Amino acid sequence: MLVTGTKPKMSSTRTILLILGFLSTLAVIALIAVAVTQNKPLPRNIKYGIVLDAGSSHTNLYVYEWPAEKENDTGVVKQVEVCKVEGPGISGYSHATEEAGPSLAQCLQQAKEVIPSAQHKETPVYLGATAGMRLLRLQNKSAADKVLSSVENTLRLAPFNFQGARIITGQEEGAYGWITINYLLGNFKQSGWKKLLHSLTSLSETSGALDLGGASTQITFVSKDLSLESPENQLYFRLYGKDYQVYTHSFLCYGKDQALQQKLARDLQTVESSSLLDPCFHQGYQRTINISDFFKNPCTSDKKKELPFRQLYIEGEGDYQKCRENIQTLFNKTHCPYSSCSFNGIYLPPLQGDFGAFSAFYFVMNFLNLTSEPHPLALNKVTSTIESFCARPWQEVKTAYHHIKEKYLSEYCFSGAYILSLLENGYEFTEENWQMIHFLGKIGSSDAGWTLGYMLNLTNMIPAEEPAEPPLSHGSYVGLMVLCSLVLVSVLLFAWLLFHKPKCLQKGIV
Ligand SMILES: Nc1ncnc2c1ncn2[C@@H]1O[C@H](COP(=O)(O)OP(=O)(O)O)[C@@H](O)[C@H]1O
Ligand SMILES: [Ca+2]
Incomplete structure (x- = not known):
C-alpha cells in the first residue's frame, strides 16, 4: 500500500543514499591510491x-x-x-x-x-x-x-x-666459518615459534662448523661443557643480545693436501727402494715425487731423512682398508692432558648438535654422491661407497670422469678415506652422531666458508644487542589500523540503523 505524502521523503532518502554511495566510492579510490603510492618500490x-x-x-x-x-x-x-x-x-x-x-x-x-x-x-x-x-x-x-x-x-x-x-689466525678462520653458516641459516635471530620449539626440545640453536682446506682444518661448535681447561680453544660472542660460548680449533698440516704430504713423509721412513706401493691411489695410477723440496715443508720437516734417491715413484694399490690404517697413524691418540681430546693432545669437549661441513668436506663428498640431504646417509653406506670407489682401476676412473681435473680425481680416494679417518678417529664421530653432519656447498646463494663472517664482523654488521624494533612492521600496522577503523565504522553504522531506523526501512513502507 502506498501512503500519500511519502514521495518527498523517498527522494530525500535516495539523495542521502546516493551521497553515501558517492563518498564510499571516493573513500575506496583514495584507499587504493594511497596504498599504491605508499607501496611503490623505493629506489x-x-x-x-x-x-x-x-x-x-x-x-x-x-x-x-x-x-x-x-x-x-x-x-x-x-x-x-x-x-x-x-x-x-x-x-x-x-x-x-x-x-x-x-x-x-x-x-x-x-x-x-x-x-x-x-x-x-x-x-x-x-x-x-x-x-x-x-x-x-x-x-x-x-x-x-x-x-x-x-x-x-x-x-x-x-x-x-x-x-x-x-x-688470519686458525682461530679466526674457525670462528668466522661458524658465524657465516649460522648467519646464513638464520640461527642468530629466531622468530618466536622457532625460539619456543628450541627451548621446548632443548635442541641446539646453532650449528657447528667443520671446514676442510688444503693445509688446515677447523672444528667449531657451541659447547655447554666448556670449562677453563683450554682457554686458547674458547671464544665468547654476544650476538643479537645472546651469549655464545664457542669451542674452536684449527689443525695446521691437517688440510687434505698437507695430510697427504704427512702420510708420504711417514711412508718414506720405511721405504726400501725408490718405489712405493700406495693403497690410497687407484690401481694403475702412477706419480713421481721430488725428494729435494719434500722435507722443506714445515708439515714434513720433522721427518727429514737422508735418502739414497732423488725421486720417489708411487704406484697405486687401491685398497681402502689398508689406506685407512695408513692414514690413522696421523692421529696421535696416546696422550691427553685434558678430560677429553681429539688428537695430538688437543682438547675437545663432547660433540654437540648439528654440524655443517663445507669446503673440501663438501667437494669430496659431493663428487662421491654422499651429500644426500635432508636425510644423511648411514656411515656404513658412506664407507662402502668410498671402498668401492678406491677399488676401481685408474684407467676406468679416468674414462668415467674425463671432465674432472686429474689432480682432484686421483686424490678423491685418499681424500674420502682421510675425511672418514679425521671424523671417526680424530673427532670420534660415531655411527649415531654421523647423521648430525650435513655437507654444505652453498646456503642460499652464498658459499659456506669463513669470508662472509669475516666481512660481517669487520663492518660491524652483527650487533651485540638485538636492535629495538616495534612489534609490528609498518605495513602490518597500517593494515591493522585500516581494518579496525572499518570494523568500528560498520559497528557504529549498524548501531545507528538499529536505534534510528530510517522510515524507509520501517515495515510496510516499501
Ligand atoms: N672440486 C674440487 N674437488 C676436490 N677438491 C677441491 C675442489 N675444489 C677445491 N678443492 C680442494 O679444496 C681445498 C681448499 O683448500 P684451501 O681453501 O685452498 O686451503 P686452506 O683453507 O687450507 O688455506 C684444497 O685442497 C683444494 O684442492
Ligand atoms: Ca679454505
Whole structure:
C-alpha cells in the first residue's frame, strides 16, 4: 500500500543514499591510491663488500651485497659473485713474490663490472690469507711478507676502499666459518615459534662448523661443557643480545693436501727402494715425487731423512682398508692432558648438535654422491661407497670422469678415506652422531666458508644487542589500523540503523 505524502521523503532518502554511495566510492579510490603510492618500490639503496679468500690451493674473490637500510638484520647479506683466481694460491708465489698481486687483476676487473662504478670508492675490500701463508711464514718469513705486500699494492691500486691484507689466525678462520653458516641459516635471530620449539626440545640453536682446506682444518661448535681447561680453544660472542660460548680449533698440516704430504713423509721412513706401493691411489695410477723440496715443508720437516734417491715413484694399490690404517697413524691418540681430546693432545669437549661441513668436506663428498640431504646417509653406506670407489682401476676412473681435473680425481680416494679417518678417529664421530653432519656447498646463494663472517664482523654488521624494533612492521600496522577503523565504522553504522531506523526501512513502507 502506498501512503500519500511519502514521495518527498523517498527522494530525500535516495539523495542521502546516493551521497553515501558517492563518498564510499571516493573513500575506496583514495584507499587504493594511497596504498599504491605508499607501496611503490623505493629506489634500491644497495651496498657492496669484497672479500678475497687467499687459500693454500687458490684464491677466490667474493662480492657481497645488502640493502643499506637493513644492514643489522640477519640473513640480508648475500653473495652475488665469486671469481676463482687463475693459478696457485698466493703462497705458491714464494719464488716470484712480485707476481702474487698481479695474479688477482682479472678477478678485480670482474668485481668492477658487477659493482656500479658510483659505488666503487665506498666498497670495502679485504684479503684474508689462510694456512698456505701460515706455512710460508714459518718456512720463509721474508717471502711471506713480500707476497703480502705485493697483493696489498695491487688492492690499493684498485678503485675500491682497501681495508687490509693479512694472514688470519686458525682461530679466526674457525670462528668466522661458524658465524657465516649460522648467519646464513638464520640461527642468530629466531622468530618466536622457532625460539619456543628450541627451548621446548632443548635442541641446539646453532650449528657447528667443520671446514676442510688444503693445509688446515677447523672444528667449531657451541659447547655447554666448556670449562677453563683450554682457554686458547674458547671464544665468547654476544650476538643479537645472546651469549655464545664457542669451542674452536684449527689443525695446521691437517688440510687434505698437507695430510697427504704427512702420510708420504711417514711412508718414506720405511721405504726400501725408490718405489712405493700406495693403497690410497687407484690401481694403475702412477706419480713421481721430488725428494729435494719434500722435507722443506714445515708439515714434513720433522721427518727429514737422508735418502739414497732423488725421486720417489708411487704406484697405486687401491685398497681402502689398508689406506685407512695408513692414514690413522696421523692421529696421535696416546696422550691427553685434558678430560677429553681429539688428537695430538688437543682438547675437545663432547660433540654437540648439528654440524655443517663445507669446503673440501663438501667437494669430496659431493663428487662421491654422499651429500644426500635432508636425510644423511648411514656411515656404513658412506664407507662402502668410498671402498668401492678406491677399488676401481685408474684407467676406468679416468674414462668415467674425463671432465674432472686429474689432480682432484686421483686424490678423491685418499681424500674420502682421510675425511672418514679425521671424523671417526680424530673427532670420534660415531655411527649415531654421523647423521648430525650435513655437507654444505652453498646456503642460499652464498658459499659456506669463513669470508662472509669475516666481512660481517669487520663492518660491524652483527650487533651485540638485538636492535629495538616495534612489534609490528609498518605495513602490518597500517593494515591493522585500516581494518579496525572499518570494523568500528560498520559497528557504529549498524548501531545507528538499529536505534534510528530510517522510515524507509520501517515495515510496510516499501
Ligand atoms: N672440486 C674440487 N674437488 C676436490 N677438491 C677441491 C675442489 N675444489 C677445491 N678443492 C680442494 O679444496 C681445498 C681448499 O683448500 P684451501 O681453501 O685452498 O686451503 P686452506 O683453507 O687450507 O688455506 C684444497 O685442497 C683444494 O684442492
Ligand atoms: Ca679454505
